Amino acid sequence: MRLTTxxxxxxxxxxxxxxxxxxxxxxxxxISKRQDISLSYLEQLFSRLRQSGLVSSVRGPGGGxxxxxxxxxICVAEIIDAVNESVDATSCGGNSDxxxxxxxxxxxxxxxxxxxxHGFLNGISxxxxxxxxxxxxxxxxxxxxxxxxxLDRVAEQKVAIIGGLQ
Amino acid sequence: MRLTTxxxxxxxxxxxxxxxxxxxxxxxxxISKRQDISLSYLEQLFSRLRQSGLVSSVRGPGGGxxxxxxxxxICVAEIIDAVNESVDATSCGGNSDxxxxxxxxxxxxxxxxxxxxHGFLNGISxxxxxxxxxxxxxxxxxxxxxxxxxLDRVAEQKVAIIGGLQ
DNA sequence: TATATACTTGACTGAAGTAGTAGGTTATTA
DNA sequence: TAATAACCTACTACTTCAGTCAAGTATATA
Numbered sequence: 001m002r003l004t005t006x007x008x009x010x011x012x013x014x015x016x017x018x019x020x021x022x023x024x025x026x027x028x029x030x031i032s033k034r035q036d037i038s039l040s041y042l043e044q045l046f047s048r049l050r051q052s053g054l055v056s057s058v059r060g061p062g063g064g065x066x067x068x069x070x071x072x073x074i075c076v077a078e079i080i081d082a083v084n085e086s087v088d089a090t091s092c093g094g095n096s097d098x099x100x101x102x103x104x105x106x107x108x109x110x111x112x113x114x115x116x117x118h119g120f121l122n123g124i125s126x127x128x129x130x131x132x133x134x135x136x137x138x139x140x141x142x143x144x145x146x147x148x149x150x151l152d153r154v155a156e157q158k159v160a161i162i163g164g165l166q
Numbered sequence: 167m168r169l170t171t172x173x174x175x176x177x178x179x180x181x182x183x184x185x186x187x188x189x190x191x192x193x194x195x196x197i198s199k200r201q202d203i204s205l206s207y208l209e210q211l212f213s214r215l216r217q218s219g220l221v222s223s224v225r226g227p228g229g230g231x232x233x234x235x236x237x238x239x240i241c242v243a244e245i246i247d248a249v250n251e252s253v254d255a256t257s258c259g260g261n262s263d264x265x266x267x268x269x270x271x272x273x274x275x276x277x278x279x280x281x282x283x284h285g286f287l288n289g290i291s292x293x294x295x296x297x298x299x300x301x302x303x304x305x306x307x308x309x310x311x312x313x314x315x316x317l318d319r320v321a322e323q324k325v326a327i328i329g330g331l332q
Numbered sequence: 333t334a335t336a337t338a339c340t341t342g343a344c345t346g347a348a349g350t351a352g353t354a355g356g357t358t359a360t361t362a
Numbered sequence: 363t364a365a366t367a368a369c370c371t372a373c374t375a376c377t378t379c380a381g382t383c384a385a386g387t388a389t390a391t392a
Contacts, residue, residue: 002168003255003279004379012265012272019271027338036266041381047340060389061337076275089169099178100202102307105185106178108300109242109290113169116286120279134274141268170350193367207352209369216369226360227366 001089001114007080009037010045014079017055018071018126019139025057025064034142045083052082071130077121089113167255167280173246175203176211180245183221184237184292185305191223191230200308211249218248237296243287255280 016031028046032039046065049055054074055065067074090110091098098104129135182197194212198205212231215221220240221231233240256276257264264270295301 005257008257012270015271038381059339063338091171091174103304104178105181105301105304113286120282135271138269138271204352225368229367
């Protein structure tokens with residue numbers, strides 16, 4: 001069992017998608033900026049998310065990704081599964097051949113733990129996350145900063161134009 | 167967060183110690199045979215378990231390891247901690263600096279998950295494991311096989327002796 | 333229809349961790 | 363003093379992570 005940036009990034013990106021769904025397709029470049037995740041790395045992750053049927057893509061200018069299902073129908077466990085991170089805590093994958101072909105002493109402990117984790121992550125949908133106050137606050141902060149950055153870019157262009165006129 | 171053979175082996179070995187505590191110090195060679203874990207690898211793990219004060223050692227012939235505390239006072243979470251496997255699911259270690267120095271969108275999700283896992287593993291002591299029927303069954307099977315192996319070795323010695331006499 | 337935009341794919345890489353192996357030294361006891 | 367078992371150090375093959383780079387392909391707009 002492992003949970004690394006891979007699964008965390010995937011969930012974060014999917015949540016970003018859920019939060020900005022009303023704007024139409026969201027480009028990975030946008031998510032990359034907002035969530036501070038490498039664009040190329042996001043491309044890899046979304047390739048898997050698309051193959052798993054969690055998102056659909058729209059190509060061409062103005063394109064991007066959108067959720068394939070309602071936010072209430074996508075749970076965190078699915079997203080982590082999609083990017084190939086297993087939440088299984090046993091070494092045998094539940095086959096009970098963990099110690100010289102037979103069940104190891106601690107087999108049931110890991111089985112119980114797996115059930116515990118899976119139950120927890122299965123019970124949380126993107127809709128649940130979107131509804132949380134703390135998530136909304138972070139999202140507001142991130143959107144605010146993105147707007148500032150956009151203004152900065154406009155200002156820079158003005159300076160460049162004025163510089164060109166002189 | 168990751169849970170690999172390292173943590174699993176450590177818990178299994180500690181449970182083996184708990185199950186055979188009445189025999190006095192248990193050698194790593196015994197555990198290695200019973201649990202099918204590499205002896206050298208066990209040495210590495212027990213070095214950490216000793217440093218963490220979970221086991222004490224007895225050197226010399228007839229020596230080995232024994233639990234430093236009562237089985238009811240040692241929980242699974244401690245053992246996994248001791249061999250340096252973290253059960254923390256956040257990337258920031260709880261520092262909330264996960265996304266460009268600020269809290270990431272999914273911070274609370276990983277914090278909750280960590281609490282969940284830690285609570286589960288903290289609530290299970292070695293005594294709880296020893297008391298489980300499934301654990302006792304596997305232990306009986308392993309002890310039975312160990313006894314058979316011992317008989318086999320005696321038989322081999324006899325053959326060797328007879329061979330030497332001829 | 334040219335072109336910018338955006339998604340897609342594959343190969344590659346440095347760093348880190350896993351799961352060991354090998355070969356010693358030191359302490360104890362029979 | 364020989365055997366036993368803990369203790370210690372160094373090494374290695376392998377895998378995965380996290381990310382980069384480069385070359386594509388598809389599509390909408392001007």
